[in-house]
Amino acid sequence: MLLGTLLVLFLLGGTGPASAHAALRSTDPGDGSLLKSAPRHLTLSFTESVGLLEDSFRVLDPDGRRLRTGEPQHGPDSGDTARVALPSKLAQGTYTVAWRVVSADSHPVSGAFTFSVGKRSLTTATVDTGPTEDPATKSLYNIARYLAYLAAALLIGTATFMAVCRPPDAPVLARLLRTGWWTLLATTLALLVLRGPYESGEGPLGALSADSLTRTLTSRPGVVLLARLALLLVAAGYLVRLSRRRQPYGWTGAALAAGLAVTWAAGEHASAGIQVPAAMTSSALHLLATAVWLGGLTALLVTLCRAHLTPAAVTRFSRLAFASVTVLVVTGVYQSWRGLGSWEALTGTTYGRLLILKMAAVALLLGAAAVSRRWTARLATADAEAEVEVEVEVEAVVRGKVPEAVGGPPLPESPGEAPESSASADEEHEHTRHLTHRRALRRSVLAEVAVGAAVLAVTTILTSTLPGRAEAEAAAQTPAVIGASVTTVPFDVGTPGGHGKVQVTLDPGRVGDNSIEALVYGPDGGVSIVPELRVSFTLPAKDIGPLDGELTDKGGYWANSFLNLPIAGTWEMKVTVRTSEVDQVSVTRTVVVR
Numbered sequence: 001m002l003l004g005t006l007l008v009l010f011l012l013g014g015t016g017p018a019s020a021h022a023a024l025r026s027t028d029p030g031d032g033s034l035l036k037s038a039p040r041h042l043t044l045s046f047t048e049s050v051g052l053l054e055d056s057f058r059v060l061d062p063d064g065r066r067l068r069t070g071e072p073q074h075g076p077d078s079g080d081t082a083r084v085a086l087p088s089k090l091a092q093g094t095y096t097v098a099w100r101v102v103s104a105d106s107h108p109v110s111g112a113f114t115f116s117v118g119k120r121s122l123t124t125a126t127v128d129t130g131p132t133e134d135p136a137t138k139s140l141y142n143i144a145r146y147l148a149y150l151a152a153a154l155l156i157g158t159a160t161f162m163a164v165c166r167p168p169d170a171p172v173l174a175r176l177l178r179t180g181w182w183t184l185l186a187t188t189l190a191l192l193v194l195r196g197p198y199e200s201g202e203g204p205l206g207a208l209s210a211d212s213l214t215r216t217l218t219s220r221p222g223v224v225l226l227a228r229l230a231l232l233l234v235a236a237g238y239l240v241r242l243s244r245r246r247q248p249y250g251w252t253g254a255a256l257a258a259g260l261a262v263t264w265a266a267g268e269h270a271s272a273g274i275q276v277p278a279a280m281t282s283s284a285l286h287l288l289a290t291a292v293w294l295g296g297l298t299a300l301l302v303t304l305c306r307a308h309l310t311p312a313a314v315t316r317f318s319r320l321a322f323a324s325v326t327v328l329v330v331t332g333v334y335q336s337w338r339g340l341g342s343w344e345a346l347t348g349t350t351y352g353r354l355l356i357l358k359m360a361a362v363a364l365l366l367g368a369a370a371v372s373r374r375w376t377a378r379l380a381t382a383d384a385e386a387e388v389e390v391e392v393e394v395e396a397v398v399r400g401k402v403p404e405a406v407g408g409p410p411l412p413e414s415p416g417e418a419p420e421s422s423a424s425a426d427e428e429h430e431h432t433r434h435l436t437h438r439r440a441l442r443r444s445v446l447a448e449v450a451v452g453a454a455v456l457a458v459t460t461i462l463t464s465t466l467p468g469r470a471e472a473e474a475a476a477q478t479p480a481v482i483g484a485s486v487t488t489v490p491f492d493v494g495t496p497g498g499h500g501k502v503q504v505t506l507d508p509g510r511v512g513d514n515s516i517e518a519l520v521y522g523p524d525g526g527v528s529i530v531p532e533l534r535v536s537f538t539l540p541a542k543d544i545g546p547l548d549g550e551l552t553d554k555g556g557y558w559a560n561s562f563l564n565l566p567i568a569g570t571w572e573m574k575v576t577v578r579t580s581e582v583d584q585v586s587v588t589r590t591v592v593v594r
Contacts, residue, residue, distance in 0.1 A: 022047055022101065022103040022109055025045040035117050037117070041083050041085055046082070046101070050079070050102060054071075056084070058098040060097075060098075061093070062091060069087070071084070092117055096112060096114050108199050137197045142461075145187075149459065150183070156180075158176045158296070160296060164316055188225055189229070192222065193207045197212060199216075220266075228260060238252060238253065257291070279338055282335055285327055285331050286327070289324040297321075297452065301445045304445065361454050365455060485592070487573065500523055500528055509592075511593060513563070516551065519558075527556060529556070530577055530578060530579055531578055532584070534549070535576075537549065537573055568594055573591045574586055575588075
């Protein structure tokens with residue numbers, strides 16, 4: 001019932017229009033924009049739905065003081081936007097906005113941008129834009145996530161190994177089960193407690209806040225962790241009952257394992273983006289296959305060190321591992337396609353490079369598995385041959401010794417019967433060969449476990465990294481940030497010392513309001529003071545202009561904060577420099593307005 005509720009909740013509630021891991025699509029006002037009048041709201045648009053925090057926006061005025069803003073809210077009928085109301089009166093200057101939201105796949109994302117009202121501040125002080133990410137909280141949270149992966153693999157893999165392979169030393173594996181269960185319980189509680197400060201960017205002590213815990217328990221990640229705790233409690237009762245009755249693990253155990261896997265799928269990349277139902281199914285199967293393989297390897301290693309495995313048990317695990325690898329390959333290919341979106345993202349994004357590292361580690365793991373499979377076959381063959389020899393010896397004893405035991409004459413030795421010393425030597429040789437194969441299998445399994453732990457570490461990092469598809473989508477949907485257009489115009493009025501250059505900066509160099517600044521440099525390369533400087537713009541293709549730049553002397557440079565260029569295109573910029581009462585020159589250069 002709990003598993004069904006969880007599936008319905010997250011399959012229906014986790015859909016989104018974009019790829020997992022929210023990325024900023026646009027801001028209103030735009031980053032670096034210069035506005036004539038103060039805006040009433042700040043609005044951010046993302047590539048997927050986001051969750052808001054009490055401190056999602058921090059707005060700093062030109063002096064670095066924080067403004068009092070309204071409560072963060074979503075836009076009308078849109079979960080992929082975040083907006084906040086600004087005070088009615090804003091002073092002129094540059095404002096800094098620091099923002100922080102939580103992706104639909106439970107990972108917090110943050111950033112900052114600036115906008116100016118009336119004019120840009122000449123200098124922007126370095127100010128604290130608020131918490132971004134506390135290193136201690138992030139480290140503790142990621143450690144807990146990694147240990148939770150390991151614990152789930154140990155719990156699910158050991159239970160599957162016991163159910164399928166039926167090893168002789170069950171008490172040792174029962175201790176492994178308890179270790180996995182307790183570790184998963186502890187890490188889930190740690191994730192639940194640390195979730196609040198992890199989202200808000202606070203230190204670990206932020207977990208002591210009652211408001212922080214309340215916010216976590218009512219959020220989607222908190223519901224996922226609560227569902228995992230509930231499944232663990234049910235699993236504890238199920239394991240205790242089975243240990244008392246000594247029954248094999250059945251379909252109930254499989255359903256509990258699947259439910260635990262769904263809690264990961266519901267809280268990671270699969271829960272948001274394209275094809276959510278298929279992605280969550282693939283993610284759950286991927287985790288189950290990983291747990292069955294790596295957890296089963298750990299159980300196999302412990303059994304090899306503590307007890308004797310029958311050939312049938314070794315062969316069954318070999319088949320189980322092969323099936324797990326097949327599921328891993330199929331689901332891994334799908335998840336890689338879904339996360340990347342293009343071949344370019346494989347090498348051009350952090351997510352892609354981490355994926356390459358994971359694929360290399362998995363390839364190494366498959367190599368170790370192939371070695372283990374070969375030693376498994378040899379060990380099973382040797383054990384089977386030993387069993388056949390024992391059966392032959394028993395049959396010989398029954399056929400040759402029974403008559404003597406009942407008083408009859410002993411049967412004559414067959415011509416090819418080996419002496420007793422030769423038989424002992426063969427037995428010792430077989431025993432030595434068996435031990436050699438067993439040690440080799442133990443070493444290869446240990447190597448598999450070590451590489452598998454590394455694969456889980458890379459997976460933990462990968463699940464907290466922006467997927468390549470989301471990064472590419474955000475880049476495609478975000479208008480290109482066009483830097484200021486800087487044009488150098490040389491001039492010469494034809495008199496001694498009457499030459500130099502004018503550096504004209506048009507910011508942001510696109511349609512609409514722009515600011516324009518001009519500096520005049522003399523023959524020696526230093527700033528030169530001239531009595532007059534004029535700049536005008538003409539668009540011949542549209543028969544527009546000339547538009548006067550209306551520059552005013554700012555005491556060392558010439559500027560105007562409001563120059564409107566209404567149409568994109570290649571404009572002619574005419575610069576007129578007057579160096580004296582009678583000496584002046586005009587030079588024309590082209591500038592591109594986007």
